[in-house]
Each structure stands twice: as structure tokens, then as C-alpha cells.
Amino acid sequence: MRPSIFRSVQSAVARNSPRRSYSTHSVPERKVAVLGAAGGIGQPLALLMKLNPLVSRLALYDIAGTPGVAADVGHINTRSEVSGYMGEEQLGKALEGSDVVIIPAGVPRKPGMTRDDLFNINAGIVKSLCTAIAKYCPNALVNMISNPVNSTVPIAAEVFKKAGTYNEKRLFGVTTLDVVRAKTFYAGKGNVNVAEVNVPVVGGHAGITILPLFSQATPKANFSDEDIKALTKRTQDGGTEVVEAKAGKGSATLSMAYAGAMFADACLKGLNGVPDVVECSFVQSTVTELPFFASKVRLGKNGVEEVLELGPLSDYEKENLESLKPELLASIEKGIKFANQS
Ligand SMILES: NC(=O)c1ccc[n+]([C@@H]2O[C@H](COP(=O)([O-])OP(=O)(O)OC[C@H]3O[C@@H](n4cnc5c(N)ncnc54)[C@H](O)[C@@H]3O)[C@@H](O)[C@H]2O)c1
Numbered sequence: 410m411r412p413s414i415f416r417s418v419q420s421a422v423a424r425n426s427p428r429r430s431y432s433t434h435s436v437p438e439r440k441v442a443v444l445g446a447a448g449g450i451g452q453p454l455a456l457l458m459k460l461n462p463l464v465s466r467l468a469l470y471d472i473a474g475t476p477g478v479a480a481d482v483g484h485i486n487t488r489s490e491v492s493g494y495m496g497e498e499q500l501g502k503a504l505e506g507s508d509v510v511i512i513p514a515g516v517p518r519k520p521g522m523t524r525d526d527l528f529n530i531n532a533g534i535v536k537s538l539c540t541a542i543a544k545y546c547p548n549a550l551v552n553m554i555s556n557p558v559n560s561t562v563p564i565a566a567e568v569f570k571k572a573g574t575y576n577e578k579r580l581f582g583v584t585t586l587d588v589v590r591a592k593t594f595y596a597g598k599g600n601v602n603v604a605e606v607n608v609p610v611v612g613g614h615a616g617i618t619i620l621p622l623f624s625q626a627t628p629k630a631n632f633s634d635e636d637i638k639a640l641t642k643r644t645q646d647g648g649t650e651v652v653e654a655k656a657g658k659g660s661a662t663l664s665m666a667y668a669g670a671m672f673a674d675a676c677l678k679g680l681n682g683v684p685d686v687v688e689c690s691f692v693q694s695t696v697t698e699l700p701f702f703a704s705k706v707r708l709g710k711n712g713v714e715e716v717l718e719l720g721p722l723s724d725y726e727k728e729n730l731e732s733l734k735p736e737l738l739a740s741i742e743k744g745i746k747f748a749n750q751s
């Protein structure tokens with residue numbers, strides 16, 4: 410869970426003849442599609458994926474604005490070929506042959522809203538995009554960013570089940586931003602080097618369902634129970650902190666693009682056979698009694714290689730784990746119901 414994307418980005422930028430360098434190396438061809446690529450997350454995410462030397466083709470899809478984003482990003486002298494696709498009739502072409510599909514399509518929160526308030530609009534968007542994924546690239550790893558993640562991931566699973574393409578190893582809710590925040594806040598409060606910090610974050614991706622496991626954080630810092638409570642609350646409210654600071658202009662976009670690019674990079678490394686790639690993600694799970702749950706996941710050539718157990722929890726974390734379950738289960742069930750009734 411180290412920010413290896415920086416190393417990837419630095420080495421990509423350092424190369425002036427990327428195509429020549431890659432034609433002589435055994436880096437596999439990998440196509441990545443970004444759905445919602447003209448949005449607040451989509452644009453910086455497109456930039457970061459263009460800087461990733463593991464990507465050979467980058468497909469940027471949105472309902473509007475992608476020709477401009479693709480022309481702009483496409484001028485960067487890194488490995489991947491960039492194509493822009495706009496409107497539903499071009500969605501199939503955007504998806505065909507994709508190894509990884511990243512979905513930041515949909516509306517963001519405004520102050521006073523919960524992520525669940527986005528359900529009515531985003532559930533339909535995710536459902537139609539996943540229907541197309543099942544048709545055009547059923548074997549792709551799907552990285553779901555669109556909120557509410559606690560419901561959109563179960564929606565995607567149901568859509569894929571109906572299409573007969575569901576493989577639980579290939580569907581991921583992107584919770585990396587919770588880990589990114591937990592690391593930043595922990596390092597800031599503990600005055601330790603942020604680059605060395607690791608904090609697993611489990612559960613889901615909304616309010617109290619976000620459960621950072623600071624008892625397992627490394628390197629160890631000497632925090633009081635009150636400090637841990639404050640760090641936990643700040644991590645859980647990180648999204649709201651940004652929504653309020655943006656005052657009606659949306660939610661986290663830049664930190665999310667960073668987190669989304671990190672997670673996609675981990676998926677690509679796993680696909681390419683890099684060993685010991687472990688990230689937290691909201692996946693189908695038996696780690697608790699809930700059908701989906703975020704925890705550490707080992708990534709490999711088929712997507713999820715192993716969903717890791719939670720490990721030892723403090724009493725405070727045990728309590729929080731029990732408290733989050735009803736809300737998380739309700740969000741999961743809401744997604745499943747939506748996918749099966751509409
Ligand atoms: N998982 C996370 O940690 C996390 C973090 C931040 C934001 N988000 C979520 O990501 C989503 C996007 O946020 P944003 O700030 O980029 O919003 P945005 O409004 O800036 O961008 C969304 C983009 O989606 C596009 N879009 C809408 N319908 C589409 C469709 N049917 N097909 C393809 N594209 C479509 C829009 O045209 C727009 O360009 C929101 O739901 C937000 O809550 C999740």
C-alpha cells in the first residue's frame with residue numbers, strides 16, 4: 410500500500426521515447442477505460458492514467474466533453490494511445506478490449522447531502538454502464554468510484570449476474586481515498602513520515618461504515634483513546650470536509666483521482682503478475698456476515714486473489730464494526746433491490 414504510482418509516473422515522465430522503450434520491454438498491452446472521463450474526477454484521473462507506463466490504450470468516455478479531454482491528454486508524450494468517446498452509441502467502442510474499467514460517472518454531493526442522496530440518479534447511470542460492460546468487456550476488472558459505493562457495487566454485481574458474466578474476483582468498490590486520508594491524518598497527528606504510514610480501512614464507504622483500523626497502523630505512534638476517536642471521526646467525515654469546503658461546487662476530485670489512479674495501478678500490477686499487491690477495497694466477502702465488505706485484498710492475474718481477514722481489532726474498533734453493519738447491509742440490500750426491480 411505504498412504510493413508506488415509516483416515511481417511509475419516519474420519513470421514515465423523521465424522517458425522521452427516511450428513507444429520505443431516499451432517495444433523492447435515485456436510490459437503487456439493493457440487497455441484502461443474511464444467512464445465519466447470529462448468530470449471533476451475523470452479529467453485528472455485521465456491525466457494520471459496517461460502518466461502510467463502500464464497503460465498502452467486509454468479510452469475516455471463521457472456523455473459530453475470527451476473529445477476535448479482526449480485531445481488534450483493525448484498530447485502528453487507517454488506510452489498510451491488516447492481515444493475519446495462521446496455518447497451512448499460510442500460506449501461499446503470505448504469498452505471493447507478493456508482490461509480495467511474505472512467508473513467515476515455520476516453526480517457528486519452538495520453540502521447537507523449524504524452519499525445515499527445520490528442513489529436515485531447514480532444507480533441508473535451505473536446500471537446502464539454495467540450493462541454495457543457485461544456486453545463489451547465482460548472480463549474487465551471494474552473499479553467503481555460512483556457513489557453511493559455501498560450500493561453501486563451490489564448494483565453492478567446484480568447486473569453482471571443477470572447477464573451471466575459475474576465474477577466476484579473482478580468487481581471492486583474503490584475505497585482507496587479512505588486509506589489515503591487515514592494515512593495523511595495519522596501521519597499529521599503522529600508527526601511521522603507519511604510515506605511510511607500504512608492504515609487498513611475496512612467496512613464500506615459512507616460515514617460510520619468507514620472503519621479505519623488505527624490499532625493496526627504502522628509505524629506505531631503513541632495516541633490516546635481520544636486521539637484515535639478524533640482520527641477515526643475525521644477519516645469518516647473526510648468526504649464531507651471536502652464537500653463543505655467546496656461549498657456547493659462538488660466533492661473530492663483531485664485526491665480521488667490520485668486514489669483512483671493508485672488503485673487502478675495496483676489492479677494493473679496484479680494483472681501483470683507482480684506479487685504481493687495488497688490494497689483495501691469493497692468486494693464480495695465472507696470476512697463478516699455481510700455479502701460485500703471492504704478489507705485488504707490481494708490482487709493478482711484474475712483480479713482478487715485473496716480477501717484478507719480483518720486481523721486483531723481493538724475494543725473500540727470491535728464496537729464500531731458492530732455498529733456499522735446494519736447501515737452497510739441496508740445500503741447493500743437497497744442496491745440489490747434496485748437492480749432486480751427496474
Ligand atoms: N469512491 C470515492 O471515494 C469517491 C470519491 C469522490 C467522488 N466520488 C463519486 O464520484 C462520482 C463523480 O464525481 P465527480 O466529482 O467527478 O462528478 P462530476 O459531476 O464532476 O463528473 C461526473 C461525470 O459523469 C458524467 N456522466 C454522467 N452520466 C454519465 C453516463 N451515463 N455515462 C458516462 N458519464 C456520465 C458527467 O457528464 C460528468 O462528466 C460521484 O458520484 C461522487 O460522489 C466517489
Ligand SMILES: O=C(O)C[C@H](O)C(=O)O
Pocket residue numbers: 517518524556586647648649651652660661
Ligand atoms: O464525500 C463524497 O461525497 C465523495 C467521496 O465519497 C469522498 O469520500 O470524498
